[in-house]
Amino acid sequence: MNAPSRLQPFIAPGLFIAPAAIALILTTAVPMVDAVLLSLQRWNAMTPAVWTGFDNYVRLAQDETFFRALWHTFYFTVCTVILQTILPLLIASLLNSGIRGSTVFRTLYFMPVIISLAISGLLWAMLFEPNFGAINSLLRAMGLGAYTPLWLAGTNSVMPSVIIVSVWQSLGFYLVIFFAALQGVPKDLYEAATLDGAGAWSRFMNVTVPTIRPVILIVVVLNTINGIKVFDQIWVMTAGGPNYASATLGTYLYSIAFGAMGASNSRLGYAAAIAIVILVLSIVVSLIQIRIGRRRDLDAQIEV
């Protein structure tokens, strides 16, 4: 055996994979390592960077705003996971109950999904305007003028408002996923349950939910990952305000790194440390996903 023949099995796949691998190394691996290194430095992009070890992380642990952002991220994630799993599942079940026109409903529900998060954020910012926005005008017209919240402008109402936008936008997406899964549930399971005297709710809890459990888990994981990363809508609507009341890890990182770009108080190393926190949280969730994701089951169950 000479050297070329030992390399033989690598040549063809190597040539096929190499361009993609190089692109991936340049645009993800290198920046990733860079982010880790940057989080160990103090740097404002103007003067040379200084190595400070774990100083950024130590300061992070003492930063009250960081913990508020962490809390808001957690709050957003938990609420969206619950609402964006239960609501689409219930509505998908209604659509799957043998009614006519389910395709039309699905097409309509899916519309907001294709809109960019930035545009839907801008749209909702207008609707939420407290004085003359459409929603409060509607409430006043219905005689509920005493119950008009400040929505995005109030420190207590801003997080629920942001969550409403998220639920509105993603409902159709998770609904379509659940609908596809529900179609895969064997009809005779329902018939058997009905013959045993099970009502609609009991069939839902005892037949539907256990059968599509893997899909429910995937939806929970997708929601969790999106929650950790949440940025676009919030940045567009409030930039994390008022007074950091809707700051998440994503918006806090952004306001530190690019809120004052070029100015001497732009702390890129500190922002990179927040980036690493987001990364670690995402990795943890992804590892959980890999553990629960028995993809064979899923592929068999979902034929979208």
Added chain:
Amino acid sequence: MTSSSIMPGTARTGRAATSSPWAVTFTRTLIYVILVAIVVVEAFPLVWMIVTSLKDPHEVFNSVLPGEIRWQNFPRVWYAMNFPVHLGNSLYVTGLTVGLVVVLATPAAYAFARYRFPGREIVFYAFLGAMMIPPQAILIPMFQFLKSLHLLDSLNGLAFSFVGGGTAFAVFLMRTFFLSLPRELGDSARTDGCNDFQVFWYIYLPLARPGIATVVIIQSLYTWNEFMFSNTFIITPGKKTVQSAVFQAIGQYSTDYTALCSGLMIALVPVVAIYLILQRQFIGGLTAGALKG
């Protein structure tokens, strides 16, 4: 009313044995009422946007519907917000990104699906890992990286920043697709004297078109709608993509809702038009992408 919609299927499932036809009709009607109510909630912001874009600026807060339909906001905003340029920028970045992702990902996905070689699993998991990196994590280093390459504030640089994540995802989707194609086709082509490249190019690539179409749809939508990188890496107003251009415009038009709504409408038209033409591929592609990704 929807009483005509009692499906024969439900009657046969035995539920009809325990409940009267009237109860079935009632349940059915209730389901429709709920489903239509959700349509109203989901459509309200979009309908409001369309209606507002057709109003006179003075009518916005005074009347629910415009006195007469006024199209004038569209030409006004089209030029004032410089839409031809921004739409062109978005189109360029989307085209370039999608092109690069397809060219890079297709052969790689093919190799992961069709070849056995030592270390294949490790390399594949590295690709999977790249998919899980949140964009925030690489935002700052990517900014510096583009700056050092003199690709900051450039549409080519922006497309470059999208390629990594997009390729990883596309490789993952396309690999599943190549795995579903019969192995025998390649084997018999090889006995007929085709080399590795010819087997890929003449046999599998034409069959992979539906898989490529899914990648094109998902990647186009993702790139067109992307906000964070576009808003950060492009600085010159004339180079902005649609998403960040509309975002910049709120400062200028903060109280002119007719202008803002027409702007959002123009920004949405390309995506909605393609969605209406390719609904099934959109819905199928996006959900399959999420489940398999």
